[in-house]
Amino acid sequence: MDHAEIEKGYVDLDPIFGPGSVAVIGATDKPGKVGHAIMLNYIDVGFSGRIYPVNLNAGSTIMGYRAYRSVLDIGEDIDLAVIAVPADSVPDVLDECGRAHVRGVVVVSGGFAEVGATELQASIVEVAKRYGMPMIGPNCLGVMDVRARNDTLFLPTFKIDRPKVGGVSFVSQSGSVGSTTLDLISGAGFGLSRFISYGNAATIDETDILRYLMHDVHTQVIVLYVEGVKRGRAFIDVAREVTSMKPVVVLKAGTTQAGAAAARSHTAALAGSDEAYDAVFRQYGFVRANDTDELLDFAKIFDTQPLATGSRVAVITNGGGHGILATDALYHNGLELARLSAKARRRLRGAMPGTVNIALPLDIGGDADAQRFEDALDAVGGEPTVDALIVIVLFQTPGADEKVVESIMNFGARREKPMVVVSVGGSYTRSHAAVMESSGIPVYRSASAAARSIAALVRYARYRERVRAEAEAAAVASKH
Amino acid sequence: MAAWNCRAGQRLGAGDAIAGLVDYKDAEALLSRYGIRTSPSKYVGSAEEAVEFSAGEPIALKVITPRAPHKSRLGLVALGLTGRDITKAFGLVAKRAARYRPYRMLAQRMSKPGIEIILGGNTDPQFGKMVLIGLGGIYVEAFRDFALRVCPISDYDAESMIDQLRSGRIVAHSDRQRAMLSGLIVSVSHMFVESALTELDLNPVILHDDSYDVVDVRLFG
Structure with a gap:
């Protein structure tokens, strides 16, 4: 791939995400070093490809693998080189990677533009472009591909949970937001396809990554944490394409940054940077999250539930107060x-005890058991006027146990419209919530989180529907 | 030469290099090419000329100078003038304006009362030209109730901007006013995209009787 393609076109990140062979440059036997942690992770996560530790001062082996002093000495095809050496050495190491025809690199090392060393960064950009070598970073965690068991993160496996395989790909400009969110994703009730922390984005930025993930068959949902995009118009062009195919949940930091103080016009004084981002997100179909909680909440519903444009939501609950909270939240x-x-009312009247008021929100009572949940779900869930369903299960009540969980999972498996569960509580609740989430039913800790997530799903579904209709109309118009 | 100095009749617009504040009458001419009407106005050299322009109807007097961008705060605007008040106000405003030379005095027909909005354009360093609509006049900074979109703005975008305003049902209280307003947003987007302007304020635009009056215009190149 040449320079021009890196500038404007699709960048193939396959060798970086799913390499058959990896060189870890800066690998070392010394615990606590980044190069050690990366090697350890490759061993721990069970990477099935070939691993080549490289270190200028290497003896014959590093961590039990045959060691090399240079990537040029390996004499095999290298798909990915993970570079964790001091910043000053990166240009030379990168040049060796180029000469060795390495197909992609992740530069983990910091000490570049983020600390003002822009010339050093420019020099590695020059090398990467000269060899047409896709480069992630510098100053990043790199990538994790759960399916390929490829993991360049220098975070020890015992300190950060690794998510299960799924359809969500997570793109993070920040390493720390990336790693903490990744840790949370592991317990968040959805699986991960790909993670990428792209750091300074010296050659490959969020726009390139979005374009790549748009074509990635394993990625159903994209989650993006960004502090600022590098190329605004290119980002917009790619965004309209990708959001017409897959939901992109975005968390943008820096929202309270003061606007230009000395603006000539009222308009410029109002239309600051965050307002501009917000406009772009609204206009081009992004799902904007306000914090990492929402980021995970939204990712979860998009990963597990079908899109729906209707906004009529039914609420079934075994606690009256939470039913009212849910109604307010809607x-x-x-x-x-x-x-x-x-x-449906007749049917419910027949199935529910006389104390149950047959209306939505449907409070089936604190003594509701699995059978009553099932009857309520069947009667309400079958209604054509119900677009989405919130089931509130308060596990503190005597009737709510694993049989209720089973009923909900059985119903969820048959349901073709969005359904979420709200369960508020401690360890007993959390263990049941985890079981439901493992079967693809999103469980929320509050009715408002559930309602926000359904609203995000509906908003995005309507966006998709509109752009699809517009594209069809344009296609018809062009034929005539 | 500063753009505000452009002589009347000089063509401004697509591709023209304009720097700074565009002269009021030139700005009006550019707007009218996109079907955007402004309140009738005329540069006047004397109180007599202003009275003649008024023809018995209430007018405003405004000092137009790039040296005083916030003219109402500086007492460089007098509103709702008829008859002898015009002569009095002309003298007063001209005296205040003396320290902002060179300036010109604009006489402008008063708009009917209505709902004030702001329509604007800004060039974002990252995303380029963007158009803004907001509840205007004195409310714009207090409530910060505005919506912004990237150019070019489609009919759908324009409608969604109105819907995004908390005051959406106030500024577009009828179907006709809504259609008029979204058409106006799209026209502003067209003009902004096709011109070399970098920033603009139409503020206030007064909405009344399913119509509008653009009362003040500031275009920047």
């Missing part, structure tokens, strides 16, 4: 409470 988020047909 309206706060632009959703509405669904209504039951006469037929």
Whole structure:
């Protein structure tokens, strides 16, 4: 790949995400060093490809693997080189990678533009471009591909959980937000496809990565943490394409940054940087999250639930108060409470005890057991006027146990419209929530988190529907 | 030469290099090419000329100078003038304006009362030209109720900007006003995209009777 392609076109990151062979440059036997942690991770996560530790001062082996003093000495095809050497040495190491025809590099090392060393950064950009070598970083964690068991992160496996395999790919400009969120994703009820921390984005930036993930069959949902994009117009061009295919949940930091103080016009004084980002996100179909909690909440619903454009939500609960909270949350988020047909009301009347008020939100009582949950789910869930369903299961009640969990999972498996569960509570609740999440039913800690997530799903579904209709209309118009 | 000095009749617009604040009448001419009407106005050299322009209707007098961008705060605007008040105000405003020479005095027909909005354009360093609509006049900074989109702005975008405003149902209280307003947003986007302008304020734009008056215009190249 030449320079021009890196500038404007698709960058193939396959060798970086799913390499058959990896050189760890800066590998060492000394615990505590970055190069040691990276080697250890490759061993721990069970990478199935070939591993080549490289260190200028290497003896014959490093951590039990045959060691090399230079990547040029290996004499085999190298797909990925992970570079963790002091910044000053990176240009030479990178040049050797180029000469060895390494297909992609991750520069973990810091000490470049982020500390003002822009010339040093420019020099590694020059080398990467000269060889047409895709380069992630510098100053980054690199990548994790859960399926390929490829993991360049220098975070020891005992300190950070590794997520299970799934459809969410997570792109983070920040290493620390990236690693902490990754740790949370492991317990968040959805699986990960790819993670990438791209640091200073010296050659490959968020726009390149979005374009790559757009074509990645394993990626169903993209989650993006960004502090600022590098190429605004290119980002927009790629964004409209990718959001018409896959949801992109974005968390943008730096939202309170003061606007230009000395603006000539009122407009410029109002339209600061964050306002501009917000406009772009709204206009081109991003799902904007306000914090990492929302980021995970939204990723979870997009990963597990079908898109739906309708905003009528039914609420079933075994606790009245939480039903009211859920109803409030619906309206706060632009959703509405669904209504039951006469037929459904008759059916519920027959199945529920006389104390249950047959209306939404449907409070089936603190003594509700699995059978009552099942009856309620069947009657309400079958309603054509119900677009989405919130099931509130408070496990503190006597009737709510693993049988209820089973009923909900069985119902969820048959359901073709969005459904989420709200369970508020401690360790007993969390263990049941984890079981439901493992079967693809998102569980939220509050009704408002559930309502916000459904609202995000509906907003995005409507965006998709509109751009699809516009594209169809344009196609018809161009034929005539 | 500063753009505000451009002589009337000089063509401004697509591709023209304009620096700084564009002269008021030239700005009006550019807007009218995109079908955006401004309140009738005229540069006047004397109180008599202003009275003649008024023809019995209420007018405003505004000092136009690039040296005083916030003219109402500096007492360089007088509103709702008729008859002898015009002569009095002309003298007063001209006296205040003396320290902002060179300046010109603009007489402008008063708009009917209505809802004030701001329509604007800004060039974002990252995303380029963007258009803004907000509840205007004195409310714009207090409530910060505005919506922003990247150019070019589609009909859908314009409608969604109105919907995004908390004051959306106030500024577009009828279907006709809504259609008029979204058309106006799209026209501003067209003009902004096709010109060499970098920033602009139409502020306030007064909405009344399913129509609008652009009362003040500041275009920057």
